[in-house]
Amino acid sequence: MAESRSSVGGGSLLVAWQLKDKNVLIVGGGEVASQRIESVLTGDGLITLLAPSKGVHTRTKHLIDTYPDRITYYDRRFSGPAELHKMDMVLTALDDVNRSREICELCRKAKIPVNAADIPDLCDFYFGAQVRDGPLQIMISTNGNGPRMAALMKKKIEGALSGKEGGAIEKVGELRAQLKERAPGVGGPLGRKRMKWMSEVCNTWDIDELTHLDHDTIAKLLDEGWEKNTVPTLDQLLGRSKQICSPRYPAFLSSQWLLATSSFALGAACTVLVLSRRK
Numbered sequence: 001m002a003e004s005r006s007s008v009g010g011g012s013l014l015v016a017w018q019l020k021d022k023n024v025l026i027v028g029g030g031e032v033a034s035q036r037i038e039s040v041l042t043g044d045g046l047i048t049l050l051a052p053s054k055g056v057h058t059r060t061k062h063l064i065d066t067y068p069d070r071i072t073y074y075d076r077r078f079s080g081p082a083e084l085h086k087m088d089m090v091l092t093a094l095d096d097v098n099r100s101r102e103i104c105e106l107c108r109k110a111k112i113p114v115n116a117a118d119i120p121d122l123c124d125f126y127f128g129a130q131v132r133d134g135p136l137q138i139m140i141s142t143n144g145n146g147p148r149m150a151a152l153m154k155k156k157i158e159g160a161l162s163g164k165e166g167g168a169i170e171k172v173g174e175l176r177a178q179l180k181e182r183a184p185g186v187g188g189p190l191g192r193k194r195m196k197w198m199s200e201v202c203n204t205w206d207i208d209e210l211t212h213l214d215h216d217t218i219a220k221l222l223d224e225g226w227e228k229n230t231v232p233t234l235d236q237l238l239g240r241s242k243q244i245c246s247p248r249y250p251a252f253l254s255s256q257w258l259l260a261t262s263s264f265a266l267g268a269a270c271t272v273l274v275l276s277r278r279k
């Protein structure tokens with residue numbers, strides 16, 4: 001990271017908003033609304049959607065049809081402050097800036113957090129580009145400087161991941177849940193011991209190894225590790241030696257040795273050939 005750039009101030013508070021079963025009003029049914037719907041569904045929110053059917057995008061229509069239990073759709077325009085009743089969050093995705101402004105002002109009066117696509121100065125929060133792999137969510141924000149750049153950064157981050165991270169994190173979640181059953185409670189010496197042990201498991205096991213944490217391996221790790229106050233490696237836990245493939249022939253017959261010697265022989269033969277032609 002560049003030394004000259006301050007990391008204090010001038011950014012946003014990035015949080016993982018717990019939206020499960022909260023009421024979210026989305027006004028507008030175009031393509032941007034469809035992206036908002038997908039984001040809210042990711043967080044298990046309950047959606048009320050207001051948009052005249054003639055402006056509803058096919059993606060939005062598909063979501064309305066697929067998630068009738070999560071989306072209540074009304075084929076009409078936003079009618080006034082009564083629409084905000086019991087709403088925990090409001091998102092506008094309209095082709096009408098003045099209407100968006102009005103809705104945002106009503107939300108502010110009612111102290112409901114609001115995002116207006118396209119009008120940053122009215123937003124209580126911005127959306128970001130997102131990388132998702134099961135429980136792993138990475139949000140990228142350029143804080144309004146360059147939304148397209150956020151989308152490009154997403155591609156870079158996706159390229160740097162192996163695709164196994166989400167699965168590994170899921171297994172860690174299962175291990176933590178079972179550890180908490182054995183060692184319940186919040187805080188105190190037991191809490192500290194639990195946190196230290198969990199951190200050590202995550203530091204010691206790599207992503208690939210963590211994906212091996214099935215039901216039996218978790219039970220074994222808790223018996224042999226947690227109960228004995230140690231963190232065995234996966235190999236130790238499964239009774240495997242570090243060197244998984246024991247060599248069945250002498251070292252000088254290994255593939256690297258054969259490759260090196262054959263390359264040397266080929267080089268020497270070529271040199272002899274070239275020198276003999278020059279004579």
Ligand SMILES: C[C@@]1(CC(=O)O)C2=NC(=C\c3[nH]c(c(CCC(=O)O)c3CC(=O)O)Cc3[nH]c(c(CC(=O)O)c3CCC(=O)O)/C=C3\N/C(=C\2)[C@@H](CCC(=O)O)[C@]3(C)CC(=O)O)/[C@H]1CCC(=O)O
Nearest residue numbers: 117118120126127128129141142143144145147148150151
């Ligand atoms: C990240 C993403 C998330 C999402 O919307 O879900 C997102 N915009 C995305 C795409 C995108 N949006 C636009 C383009 C055209 C190219 C360009 O302008 O770059 C592209 C590119 C494309 O479509 O690929 C046009 C645009 N966007 C805003 C304005 C108004 C303005 O800037 O004044 C204008 C019109 C500008 C003008 O008139 O010139 C404003 C906002 N857009 C934000 C989020 C918030 C800031 C986030 C941040 O800075 O990080 C903020 C402030 C409010 C908000 O909407 O929450 C999503 C990519 C997701 C993905 O691909 O994964």
Ligand SMILES: NC(=O)c1ccc[n+]([C@@H]2O[C@H](COP(=O)([O-])OP(=O)(O)OC[C@H]3O[C@@H](n4cnc5c(N)ncnc54)[C@H](O)[C@@H]3O)[C@@H](O)[C@H]2O)c1
Nearest residue numbers: 028029030031032033050051055077078093094095117118
């Ligand atoms: N991520 C971003 O920030 C981003 C990216 C691209 C575009 N935008 C902007 O977001 C806005 C929406 O984009 P879009 O492509 O979805 O537009 P769109 O024109 O396809 O959709 C607008 C929707 O709003 C509905 N609508 C209009 N007035 C309404 C009202 N009073 N009540 C209820 N519904 C109403 C229309 O029927 C339509 O469904 C545009 O202003 C666009 O410039 C934002």
